[in-house]
Amino acid sequence: MQDYYAARASEYDRIYLKPERQNDLRQIEQWLPPIFAGSTVLEVACGTGYWTQFIAPVASRVVAVDAAPQTMRIAQGRVAPGKVEFVVGDAYALPLAGRSYERGFAGFWFSHVPRSRVREFLLGFRAALHPGATVVLLDNLFVEGSSSPISERDAEGNTYQARRLGDGTTHRLLKNFPTEGELRADLEGLGAQVRYHAWQYYWALEYVTAPS
Numbered sequence: 001m002q003d004y005y006a007a008r009a010s011e012y013d014r015i016y017l018k019p020e021r022q023n024d025l026r027q028i029e030q031w032l033p034p035i036f037a038g039s040t041v042l043e044v045a046c047g048t049g050y051w052t053q054f055i056a057p058v059a060s061r062v063v064a065v066d067a068a069p070q071t072m073r074i075a076q077g078r079v080a081p082g083k084v085e086f087v088v089g090d091a092y093a094l095p096l097a098g099r100s101y102e103r104g105f106a107g108f109w110f111s112h113v114p115r116s117r118v119r120e121f122l123l124g125f126r127a128a129l130h131p132g133a134t135v136v137l138l139d140n141l142f143v144e145g146s147s148s149p150i151s152e153r154d155a156e157g158n159t160y161q162a163r164r165l166g167d168g169t170t171h172r173l174l175k176n177f178p179t180e181g182e183l184r185a186d187l188e189g190l191g192a193q194v195r196y197h198a199w200q201y202y203w204a205l206e207y208v209t210a211p212s
């Protein structure tokens with residue numbers, strides 16, 4: 001997956017140009033930033049910074065982590081200097097010991113977490129945040145005709161898509177489309193005040209981290 005996103009860095013934002021998704025995107029761009037107003041934010045898998053550009057202007061400070069320096073270079077160009085610290089790192093081993101954030105955000109990342117690593121990711125994310133921090137996970141709903149078709153399903157329940165890049169290469173990408181019930185079950189014991197939001201093409205889960 002990291003290879004795919006490194007190779008795709010310059011093409012990634014085309015996903016945000018799909019005409020049928022524009023209405024949802026404008027709504028989410030309005031809904032999301034106030035959640036981070038005046039707060040310190042840890043953003044996981046920031047990619048090209050599409051969401052960082054809306055969060056950074058209202059947050060007090062953002063630390064944005066991604067495994068691919070190629071995508072991060074694009075993200076850096078999207079935000080005013082000084083507000084966001086970009087860190088190359090692993091979402092499963094957040095390189096942030098000793099820090100603590102009031103808000104957490106991960107856009108279009110959770111769908112790439114294999115079922116076997118969901119708990120590990122959520123625990124690690126919680127550990128990097130203040131107890132009682134608000135977290136938002138934002139991701140795709142599967143919509144026939146707009147989403148890439150699912151090409152495969154494994155024994156663990158993960159689903160895969162075959163994604164083709166502009167250079168002609170095809171990549172097998174893990175991409176899950178959890179239901180609200182599955183998401184709530186994943187957060188059992190880790191999150192409180194869980195709220196599920198859905199638009200036509202996207203879902204978001206907003207929760208408060210439960211104490212460890």
Ligand SMILES: C[S@@+](CC[C@H](N)C(=O)[O-])C[C@H]1O[C@@H](n2cnc3c(N)ncnc32)[C@H](O)[C@@H]1O
Pocket residue numbers: 001002005006044045046047048049050051065066067068071089090091092106107108109112
């Ligand atoms: C679908 S993109 C989402 C990018 C961005 N958050 C957005 O919403 O546009 C997924 C991102 O996860 C990053 N990534 C993949 N594996 C990772 C890992 N183990 N740790 C941190 N980032 C990772 C990729 O480099 C890519 O930028």
